[in-house]
Structures are given as structure tokens and as C-alpha cells.
Amino acid sequence: MDPAERDANLVHEAVKKKDENYILVLIEVSCVSTPDHLMAVRNIYRKLFSCSIEEDVASSPALQEPLKKMIVNLVSSYRYAGEHVDMDVAKLEAAQLSEAIREKQLQRNEVVRIISTRSKSQLRATFQQYKEDQGTDIGEDINRQCSSQVGRMLKSAVWCLTSPEKHFAQVIRYSILGLGTYEDMLTRVIVSRAEIDMKRIKEEYRARYKSAVTLDVAGDTSFGYRDMLLALVGSED
Structure with missing residues (x-):
């Protein structure tokens, strides 16, 4: 999918889930995105699902106040994208x-x-x-x-x-800790960040966890799924 269409579909799935891991999708899309990308996601969402992201977040039974208020404000924001600071x-x-x-x-x-x-x-x-x-x-x-x-x-x-690399390094780590793998989380991060900031994520991961993303992903996945993820992650420098 086009990145904006992919994110619109991820948000649509996330607003229906009560799992906190899916609430992170709403945080990621609204906070990591550029203002124009978030606007594109909102426009495509309306076309695909005949309502706005704000509507679905505000009416989601999975979200309770005051968290709901914060996320409604985040997904509806359009920030100044320049470098001016007061x-x-x-x-x-x-x-x-x-x-x-x-x-x-x-x-x-x-x-x-x-x-x-x-x-x-x-x-x-x-x-x-x-x-x-x-x-x-x-x-x-x-x-x-x-x-x-x-x-x-x-x-x-x-x-x-x-500092999105801090967040995504933590999500990768959480998705592969313990028994089993949170495949939705792991796939989401690696696919969505592969061509954006994977190098910084790998550096942050190594600094914080004293291990390599490639090593830990390879140890927790198998077969074609593992090969796809490792191809997207790329080699460690």
C-alpha cells in the first residue's frame, strides 16, 4: 500500500482494539508523521471508511477519558513544520x-x-x-x-x-521478549520505518539493549518471515 493508505488502515484496526499495544498505533501515526502525511492519512481514512479518524477515536469503546481526549487532539493536529523556536x-x-x-x-x-x-x-x-x-x-x-x-x-x-528511534527500539524489543513474538508490532515497525530511520533505530537499540536488531529478530522468527524482516532491517554497520 501507499504509506498513507497503510497508516489509515492501521488506525482503523487500532481504534477497535482494547489492547494497549494498538493504542500505540494511534500515537505513532499522529506523532511521528509529518503534518502533510498525517493530513493525507486523514483524507484517505475518510474516503475508505466514510467517517473521520477523529470520529472513530472519539466514539471508540476501547479508549477512556482522559486518554481519549489526548488522542483526539493528537490525530486532529496540524503542526507548524519549520524550525522557528520561541x-x-x-x-x-x-x-x-x-x-x-x-x-x-x-x-x-x-x-x-x-x-x-x-x-x-x-x-x-x-x-x-x-x-x-x-x-x-x-x-x-x-x-x-x-x-x-x-x-x-x-x-x-x-x-x-x-526521538522516534527511542520509541521504535523499545517496541521492537518488547515484541520479541519472552515466549512468542508480537508479529503485528514487529512487522509494523520494521515495514514502516525501513526506508526512514531504521539506521537510527538500530543504533538506539544497540546502545540501550547491548544487542543487535538483526541478531534478536533472527533469533525470534523463522523461515520466510524472518528473511523478509532481515532484508528490510538491513545489515548492521
């Missing part, structure tokens, strides 16, 4: 995020607004300001302070917006 805004919003995380109030309107409307360049500046102010990474603080589903999904959104 450091005064970054300082203010880093402080707002810090307060919300410290008080475990991730559903606050300003948190949803910041994550769903600010450009990726602006968010990188805000998250860097957060690190300078707090001495810790915002993703680590969300993970430590807020163990709820909203917290886990917000951390994934933060990574997808500014």
Missing part, C-alpha cells in the same frame, strides 16, 4: 509540564495543548529546557511519577514527537 514559550511550558508531572495531573488542558499543537522543533526546545531545569529527562520523569495508562501513552507521544 525560548520564552519553551521556558514557560517546561515549567507547566514539570508542575503537571510532579502533581500527577497529566490530563490538564495545558499538557494536552502543548503536546498536540506545538511544532516538533518547539517541543524539542521545551523538553531540553525541562531537562536543564529539572536535571532529568521528561520521559524518565513521566515514567517514574505517572505509572497510569495516560502516563505510558504520554511518554510514547513525547518520544515519537522528538
Whole structure:
């Protein structure tokens, strides 16, 4: 499929599932995509399914508030794609995020607004300001302070917006840990990122898990499926 059509179909399947792993699809498509790609996904979705992504997310029985509100805002966003950054805004919003995380109030309107409307360049500046102010990474603080589903999904959104290789390395690792393989997750990541940022994902995976994507995928899959995945992943440098 064309990438936008593929993502539209992935989203359509994901909104019907209660499994948290499928909620990640909504986070990935809305946060990793460029503004124009996300708009293309939304346009194709309407043509294929005679409704909008926003409608289906808002009415999905698999999603509960306040997570539903955050995802509706994410899938309906159209961000500025340039490099301009306002450091005064970054300082203010880093402080707002810090307060919300410290008080475990991730559903606050300003948190949803910041994550769903600010450009990726602006968010990188805000998250860097957060690190300078707090001495810790915002993703680590969300993970430590807020163990709820909203917290886990917000951390994934933060990574997808500014460091997608961290998110996808973690998804690959999770999909092959333990008995069996989450084939949907593993296939989704490798197919969708093969021609975009697989090199960075492999570097992040090796740095974090002290192993190679190719080695771990080969050890957890077999036959033609394994060969297809390894061909897409490419050789390790």
C-alpha cells in the first residue's frame, strides 16, 4: 500500500482494539508523521471508511477519558513544520509540564495543548529546557511519577514527537521478549520505518539493549518471515 493508505488502515484496526499495544498505533501515526502525511492519512481514512479518524477515536469503546481526549487532539493536529523556536514559550511550558508531572495531573488542558499543537522543533526546545531545569529527562520523569495508562501513552507521544528511534527500539524489543513474538508490532515497525530511520533505530537499540536488531529478530522468527524482516532491517554497520 501507499504509506498513507497503510497508516489509515492501521488506525482503523487500532481504534477497535482494547489492547494497549494498538493504542500505540494511534500515537505513532499522529506523532511521528509529518503534518502533510498525517493530513493525507486523514483524507484517505475518510474516503475508505466514510467517517473521520477523529470520529472513530472519539466514539471508540476501547479508549477512556482522559486518554481519549489526548488522542483526539493528537490525530486532529496540524503542526507548524519549520524550525522557528520561541525560548520564552519553551521556558514557560517546561515549567507547566514539570508542575503537571510532579502533581500527577497529566490530563490538564495545558499538557494536552502543548503536546498536540506545538511544532516538533518547539517541543524539542521545551523538553531540553525541562531537562536543564529539572536535571532529568521528561520521559524518565513521566515514567517514574505517572505509572497510569495516560502516563505510558504520554511518554510514547513525547518520544515519537522528538526521538522516534527511542520509541521504535523499545517496541521492537518488547515484541520479541519472552515466549512468542508480537508479529503485528514487529512487522509494523520494521515495514514502516525501513526506508526512514531504521539506521537510527538500530543504533538506539544497540546502545540501550547491548544487542543487535538483526541478531534478536533472527533469533525470534523463522523461515520466510524472518528473511523478509532481515532484508528490510538491513545489515548492521
